[in-house]
Amino acid sequence: MRHLRTLIVKISIIALLDAITSQIYIGYDLNGFRISMSVIILPVYYYFNPTLNPIITSFGIGLFGLLFRGIIGIGVFGSFMAAAMADFPIFVFDMSYGFIYYFIVYLAKEKTLSRWILAICIADFASNLFELVVRIGPLVGEKIRLVDTLITVAFIRTALATALVFVLKYYNIILMKDEKYERYKSMYTVLSDLKSEIYFMQNNMEYIEQVMGEAYTLYEQLADDSDPKSRQLSLKIAKDVHEIKKNYSKVIEGIDKIGVTQNPYGAFKVRELLEIVVKFFKNESVNAKIELNMVDLLNSDHVVSEHLLFVSVIRNLISNSIEAIRDSRKEGTISVILTEDFEHLILTVRDNGPGIKDKDVEAIFEAGYSTKFNPSTGDIYRGLGLTLVKDIVETTFNGHIKVKSILGSGTEIVAVLDKLALEER
Incomplete structure (x- = not known):
């Protein structure tokens, strides 16, 4: 159930992004065909979410896109259904893109960057080709020249998507470095505090030994004393101090095992x-x-x-x-x-x-x-x-x-x- 909720959230995010960025486009006088910026965002999203099934995601994107463009197109086409049907070829594009990406990248055992670049370039060109055929029919005669445009567009959008991936990866590395530095800084200061406490405890060991020695000396001096209670009390103090010393030693020994007193990071x-x-x-x-x-x-x-x-x-x-x-x-x-x-x-x-x-x-x-x-x-x-x-x-x-x-x-x-x-x- 949790996995399904996460999947729905991820698909909803990219569907919304796709619908919004698809409104940034270059239009052609070819029965509504246009080249939008959404195809730059989509493969980048797939790249950073490699477990996301592109067929299911493309269906969600296409369906959401039809609803979105159907609603905003009512004023132009007169009804929701007319607006949705006018943009149905975009649904064909989305599904084509998803299937091609699925077979080239999603099913691959090794999802390398070069494979991803090849996949999005082919998917961009082929999906645009399918959409264009649905809109204007077979590309014959003068229409065949549009293939050159589709190839150029595929290369440009692939280059932009690849550049965006590199920028985001670099930014992510910077964030991770900052996060690691903050964690390291906190850990280091804790170690510094701990080292100080151990240093203080080690210094106290000398005083503890001194008190223990003085208590035992007092015990011996009271050997001929007529007050046995004082003699026993001095012996008890010596024993108690000895126990405190042992406990101190155990604490220091235990911390030694995690390397604090050995300078864990070198010089x-x-x-x-x-x-x-x-x-x-x-x-x-x-x-x-x-x-x-x-x-x-x-x-x-x-x-x-x-x-x-x-x-x-x-x-x-x-x-x-x-x-x-x-x-x-x-x-x-x-x-x-x-x-x-x-x-x-x-x-x-x-x-x-x-x-x-x-x-x-x-x-x-x-x-x-x-x-x-x-x-x-x-x-x-x-x-x-x-x-x-x-x-x-x-x-x-x-x-x-x-x-x-x-x-x-x-x-x-x-x-x-x-x-x-x-x-x-």
């Missing part, structure tokens, strides 16, 4: 990564009435091995600037600037947001520091973004980060990254 170039991130934030920045600019002052491009962490740094810095400007409820500008010196790549994110108080400048990199909260619940966000950025810059990229901010004027965060550390594998 990327700095410019390419920056372009991905800026494009990712484009819609969000436009909606927030923020102008987001990328300024590339690099002398040459550089490879980044830990590209997911590099992207995480850029994303967190841009995201913080967007949030700051959005919270201030004013229009703003964010500039992402790439420069370099002999040893370092310098990433600067500058905004004209509300700025940061002097006493808070150093605190913004501390874990838990956040000015963002959920107004409906009162919950403060965890405030790990800039902490993570600082740690990645210093530990992974052997660099440092600095902040310049003027309250009411804006903030500039500069991440200085070691070029050798960027490219290390």
Whole structure:
């Protein structure tokens, strides 16, 4: 039932297109014979719908065409029946076209482009020939010259239909590339977030081991203590922390299996990564009435091995600037600037947001520091973004980060990254 509904919809679409485009034509003083543009659209529709039966479709097109032209021809011919009968030879054309296309292309095991071009050229010429014979009788005497015209028309319409197929295929490829890029961009940013979380978890493992060790040391120190409950509690804490460590390890191990921590896409170039991130934030920045600019002052491009962490740094810095400007409820500008010196790549994110108080400048990199909260619940966000950025810059990229901010004027965060550390594998 669903297949039948789809078939009816497809036939209805091409029938309507055919009826409308058939009104664009070159007329001849040959008992109503005319050369229309609809025969350019029809084969293109067949090309992109190879499972559509051309005989059934041609019957639907012909029937709809008779009804359509019968109605609009009442004023000329005096009645619906007279108008429909005057255009009956077009029905002959439609059916002839459908049968020829059916036997040359539809039944073929290999539906190649060259076969399609041959089929529509033959179908165009032969169907016009049949229609013309129905209208004016056998092509004898002076009428035989019309064959040359039909051949020329068939070649021209075939060329136009072929050109249209190439244009649509090219356009379709562009759309697919855009769609794939959007999917890839979303997937990549998710991986970047995941990589950041794993990085944070791996760092926490060191603290977990430290707490576990301290708890066990406390247990041993309480060996001679008269309070057995405290001793047992310290042992329980050590065991619980050990379980937490095991669970952390399992999570990291599981994510390792999908290749996130092994950089699944290999190395990327700095410019390419920056372009991905800026494009990712484009819609969000436009909606927030923020102008987001990328300024590339690099002398040459550089490879980044830990590209997911590099992207995480850029994303967190841009995201913080967007949030700051959005919270201030004013229009703003964010500039992402790439420069370099002999040893370092310098990433600067500058905004004209509300700025940061002097006493808070150093605190913004501390874990838990956040000015963002959920107004409906009162919950403060965890405030790990800039902490993570600082740690990645210093530990992974052997660099440092600095902040310049003027309250009411804006903030500039500069991440200085070691070029050798960027490219290390």
